Amino acid sequence: MKNSAKIIMLFFLSIIATACKKEEKSPSYHKGEMTILTDESFKSVTEALAEGYMINYPETKIKVVTKKEDLGFLDLLKDKAKIIVMSRDLSAEEIKSYEEQVDLKFLPAKFAADAVIFVVPKDSPRESISIEEITQGMQSDDKAFIFDGANSSNLNFIAQKLKKQPKELKFSIIPGSKNVIEDLNKYPGKIGVIGLNTFSRPYDKESEKLKSMVKILPVEYKGKQYTADAGNLRTMNYPFTRVLYFLTNEGNFNLANGFIRYSCTQLGQMIVEKEGLQPYNIYRREVQMR
Template sequence: MRKLIFLLPLFFFIACKQKAKKEPVAETPTTGTIKMVVDESFAAVLADQIEVFRLDYPDTKFEMLQGNENKIVPTFLNDSVRVAVLSRMLTPEETNFYTKRSIKITTTRFALDGIALFTGNNSPDSTITVDEVISILQGNNPRGKKLVFDNAYSSTFRYFKALANITAVPKTGVYTLNNNNDVIKYVAAHPDYIGVAGVNWLLRGDRDMNDFIPQVKLMGVKNVKGKTGDDEFYKPEQRNLINGKYPFVRSVYFINAEGRTGLGTGFATWLRSQRGQLIVLKSGLAPHKITSRDFNLKSDN
């Protein structure tokens, strides 16, 4: 009897604790769970954002599916995931998928990404013009330069096809591999090729790439005549992304189709906050907006 009296409070405590664990966390801008698809070019900076965000808001959980654009957009549109991070806004047809169901989409730009052109350290080339890049993509390549992209379905490849106004690439001069790491490795070993990848990937590459990234160099790019950056060759450095002098720049968007005020709303606000923008700056991307600093000048008189 004494043992039973002693054990009853213990059983009661365990039962209450198990019940508490089963209670779901409320869905608010700073609590809950969110699933999102992320263009693999921006996975590293998103991971950094999530890490810091969860330090402030530990009752949050993020499930991130990363991949090339053609792979992740269908997942977003089949309603299994309601948040996407892309280098483009949704098309009218894609937006209509949610509009016809009366679900409002909010799109937040939080960063600018520079698409870097790079070549092997032993390559004699260190500069290229936008006109030359377009000519290569269109199959007019008298100098025999060769471009290498991550894969045929990536947002980076789509960006350059749109730039050259083409739907199909020439049989020679333009090549695709499987991912950004493959491009870096290939260009490091073949100095006569020019690799194409987001600058964030070069700055924050996988640990496995530590031996290869030092073997490539960024190229300077001159814009077409009449546009900003046509006066000299510019590299994808942050100041050149911000002032628009580097020509290959794309916006990075956080697209939220949750249809309510939940964790997606809170995280989108965080990405545009001062802390979120500082993380963008640290990643090598350019922030959506540079936060001004105010100084109070005091006089001793």
């Protein structure tokens, strides 16, 4: 009788142990480690969202790694990354590759409106730039436009807007957006092309320092000039407004999808706004007067 009781007890303990092991391996959005790949141009907002998520879920550890947009996309397809940040539109062929290799429907999680901006040194006489000047300049042997690198999100986005392939355009390179800003005055007549999020964070000392070194050029389009401010990002009137979105290969509700949900809901969108960017999902605030 005692032996039978022991056998029954061991049987139940084995069931509990197995259940615990399964529970440990089950998907969880509130604990675990993850790496996010992002282009340098929107590293700041990605890091801010990651910090916010880790504060809300202390058992999570999120590392933000900078990688050129196209290379990050390839890593996602090869399952070398679980989540990436993108800004350009994928081609029909790229969407097909994503859906076939990842085995998920292409559903970009849009979370912010950013912009590609054109900057010159503070003492430059130039006050604006037109779409025509950009189009012509990107096909000129003068290579007047300086980008932060080949395969960068800024170059990809400009090429897409001009309906060209990056290899068809002519440009100069200074690696890194910060270096573009700091070294721009060494190249008279050149125009830097960077992402707004490089220095959009208000009250941040480094952002303010970088922003003070250059003049942001309004873009002239159809006889009107547009600045990359919140209003023009919201309406997308600024010609080089771009929408940032997350892409994942995670099929269940684990850390990547938990982070995406957080970023697209009110808490995450407040962080986007504090970064000086335009939240993609706008939440109306209701106030009751008594």
